[in-house]
Amino acid sequence: MDLDAVLALPPFQALDPTRVAPLAAAMEECPADTDDEVARQDTDAEVMVVVLEGRLQVGWRDVEDGLEYVGARLGPGDFLGLSEILLNVAHPRSAWATEPSRVALLPREALLAACAGDPVLSTALYRLVAERLNTMAAPVGARIVDLARLKLDESLWGLLSLANIRKYRALPLARNGRVLVVGFANAGDLNAIDDVARLVSGYRVRAVALDGGEFERFLRTRVVPVLERVRPDENPRDRWFQVVSQKSTDVRLVDAMPSVAPEERGKAISGEMVVALVNRLIGEALELAASDIHVEPSEGELVVRYRVDGRLKRRPEPLDMRFHAPLVSRLKALGRMDIAEKRRAQDGRLSVEHGRRQIDFRLSTVPTRFGEKLVLRILDPQTILIDLERLILHDPTYQAMRWMIEQPQGLVIIAGPTGSGKTTTIYSALMRLREDEINIVTIEDPIEYTIEGISQVQVNDAAGVSFANSVRHFLRQDPDVIVVGETRDPQTASTTVEAALTGHLVFTSLHSNDALGSVVRMREMGVESFLLAHTLVGVVSQRLLRRTCPHCRQPTTYHPDLVQPLGLFGKDEGVGGFTFLKGTGCLNCNYQGYKGRVGVFESLRVDERLRPLIAAGETMIVIEKAAREAGLFLPLREHCRHLLINGITTPEEVARVLFVTD
Numbered sequence: 217m218d219l220d221a222v223l224a225l226p227p228f229q230a231l232d233p234t235r236v237a238p239l240a241a242a243m244e245e246c247p248a249d250t251d252d253e254v255a256r257q258d259t260d261a262e263v264m265v266v267v268l269e270g271r272l273q274v275g276w277r278d279v280e281d282g283l284e285y286v287g288a289r290l291g292p293g294d295f296l297g298l299s300e301i302l303l304n305v306a307h308p309r310s311a312w313a314t315e316p317s318r319v320a321l322l323p324r325e326a327l328l329a330a331c332a333g334d335p336v337l338s339t340a341l342y343r344l345v346a347e348r349l350n351t352m353a354a355p356v357g358a359r360i361v362d363l364a365r366l367k368l369d370e371s372l373w374g375l376l377s378l379a380n381i382r383k384y385r386a387l388p389l390a391r392n393g394r395v396l397v398v399g400f401a402n403a404g405d406l407n408a409i410d411d412v413a414r415l416v417s418g419y420r421v422r423a424v425a426l427d428g429g430e431f432e433r434f435l436r437t438r439v440v441p442v443l444e445r446v447r448p449d450e451n452p453r454d455r456w457f458q459v460v461s462q463k464s465t466d467v468r469l470v471d472a473m474p475s476v477a478p479e480e481r482g483k484a485i486s487g488e489m490v491v492a493l494v495n496r497l498i499g500e501a502l503e504l505a506a507s508d509i510h511v512e513p514s515e516g517e518l519v520v521r522y523r524v525d526g527r528l529k530r531r532p533e534p535l536d537m538r539f540h541a542p543l544v545s546r547l548k549a550l551g552r553m554d555i556a557e558k559r560r561a562q563d564g565r566l567s568v569e570h571g572r573r574q575i576d577f578r579l580s581t582v583p584t585r586f587g588e589k590l591v592l593r594i595l596d597p598q599t600i601l602i603d604l605e606r607l608i609l610h611d612p613t614y615q616a617m618r619w620m621i622e623q624p625q626g627l628v629i630i631a632g633p634t635g636s637g638k639t640t641t642i643y644s645a646l647m648r649l650r651e652d653e654i655n656i657v658t659i660e661d662p663i664e665y666t667i668e669g670i671s672q673v674q675v676n677d678a679a680g681v682s683f684a685n686s687v688r689h690f691l692r693q694d695p696d697v698i699v700v701g702e703t704r705d706p707q708t709a710s711t712t713v714e715a716a717l718t719g720h721l722v723f724t725s726l727h728s729n730d731a732l733g734s735v736v737r738m739r740e741m742g743v744e745s746f747l748l749a750h751t752l753v754g755v756v757s758q759r760l761l762r763r764t765c766p767h768c769r770q771p772t773t774y775h776p777d778l779v780q781p782l783g784l785f786g787k788d789e790g791v792g793g794f795t796f797l798k799g800t801g802c803l804n805c806n807y808q809g810y811k812g813r814v815g816v817f818e819s820l821r822v823d824e825r826l827r828p829l830i831a832a833g834e835t836m837i838v839i840e841k842a843a844r845e846a847g848l849f850l851p852l853r854e855h856c857r858h859l860l861i862n863g864i865t866t867p868e869e870v871a872r873v874l875f876v877t878d
């Protein structure tokens with residue numbers, strides 16, 4: 217194939233043309249007609265396939281339950297076979313064209329020969345594989361059963377009444393001895409799975425996920441005629457909503473519910489329906505352990521997405537746009553926001569009781585082309601307030617952090633990109649310090665969670681409450697510990713250092729990539745080297761990794777060529793392959809193989825041995841070398857290695873934080 221054409225393909229775009237040339241020489245274009253298979257499950261990958269035109273469907277048969285699952289649809293620029301060839305494993309899935317398509321094929325030998333002759337190319341491709349492994353795991357319901365491709369035993373449907381099939385959105389699919397495979401259109405609903413298991417007593421229920429839309433269609437066209445209880449005038453969306461309304465959830469809104477705006481009355485959406493919908497969405501989010509709920513109007517429907525372990529997952533079933541206006545009005549009223557203002561972004565807060573817990577939400581609205589978008593951020597103390605010892609699982613790093621927070625004065629920087637859990641780390645440190653009965657004040661934007669016994673102030677630029685002038689104000693109130701939510705400008709940087717210089721322990725977060733980079737970042741913001749040297753007691757830099765699901769983790773062997781580029785292990789380690797624990801997917805983790813997240817930290821302690829170097833404005837390399845020799849620096853890789861060896865995360869996740877920049 218033409219080199220320029222190959223360089224335009226996503227997998228090769230970032231590479232140097234001279235590196236891609238041998239690959240391009242070996243690549244060939246070829247047509248794939250509808251139903252032509254380009255990869256077959258359990259066979260060796262002889263070629264890497266890049267889609268040029270058309271669509272491919274990925275699917276596989278599960279050895280455990282014998283069912284066919286469908287995965288991603290591939291379009292132009294998508295590819296498969298690269299990881300299988302590099303990792304020397306068989307195709308885990310099949311792929312076939314669903315329309316006349318064109319693909320580019322790269323033979324295995326050519327790919328391996330090019331990699332063997334060019335370590336830079338092979339590292340780049342392994343990195344790509346690591347990124348792909350992550351994105352492949354991302355979509356919700358990765359193991360969705362394809363009803364259309366399944367041989368179904370209709371006699372099993374009668375095990376549930378039609379009312380229960382609708383109520384639980386569940387359908388018995390197959391039976392194997394005492395094991396009954398039941399498809400659920402909402403596989404995250406564990407209560408439904410429990411209830412269905414009770415209803416079909418005598419069987420052990422194995423739950424699999426169904427696509428919501430496909431379930432509704434299948435129910436209407438196949439199941440209902442079989443079970444012969446058709447109610448033709450029923451609108452499927454309303455029917456779904458009746459189920460929602462009937463379902464008792466233990467979520468209830470703490471504040472009194474104001475009624476829906478008058479202009480919304482008489483449009484078939486009642487106040488109770490909105491309350492039920494809000495409860496349902498919140499209940500689902502808590503069940504999924506989501507951190508945010510996004511409600512986005514689009515053309516014709518209201519899309520709901522949940523952020524779970526840092527990734528946005530689309531709710532399989534969108535909502536009717538008729539819910540948009542009453543939902544926005546209700547939530548804005550609860551968040552004490554201006555209901556009439558629809559063209560300006562707003563922020564508010566609200567609380568719900570879930571079981572015995574009260575859960576706070578931060579609500580924000582943003583105007584979009586199709587109306588206001590809502591984002592509910594769940595401020596769950598169980599995820600925000602974590603004991604430092606449970607937060608930092610690597611003991612040497614934990615000890616380093618303890619040393620920092622036990623200093624009577626000085627500056628502690630928590631560094632990392634947005635969404636790396638910096639706030640949680642600062643809160644964990646404060647929870648520890650709070651026990652000492654000292655005066656702690658914070659200035660934050662926004663206040664993520666209210667902590668008893670600590671004075672927290674919200675930045676409000678319009679009202680003249682900035683990070684910098686709040687710190688000056690605090691200094692007059694004789695605090696022991698000051699938290700400056702984020703140092704993002706020279707003025708805040710100098711005020712922060714000034715506070716640390718005058719006998720206070722100061723914590724701040726900084727948007728920077730690593731511990732040593734934070735020293736440079738502070739200098740760039742105009743802090744004099746000698747002041748920084750005199751005040752800095754430590755820097756902790758962090759990232760979040762997805763945590764391997766403890767319910768389905770299994771020893772998995774990785775080829776050394778995938779693990780060694782991570783730089784965590786010696787050349788003599790893992791010669792025959794590395795075995796780590798990896799989640800295989802189960803109901804507990806919604807078939808993601810990951811459940812929850814875990815922090816990975818790099819730490820730099822600063823003591824008298826490093827101060828002269830920082831004061832002299834030495835380079836990062838010089839400071840790092842001295843810090844390593846003095847045992848003051850614990851690199852991110854060491855922490856990653858610890859988590860891998862202990863089965864807490866996977867090489868794919870480690871590769872993501874080490875190689876993929878945010």
Ligand SMILES: [Zn+2]
Binds near residue numbers: 801803805
């Ligand atoms: Zn699991």
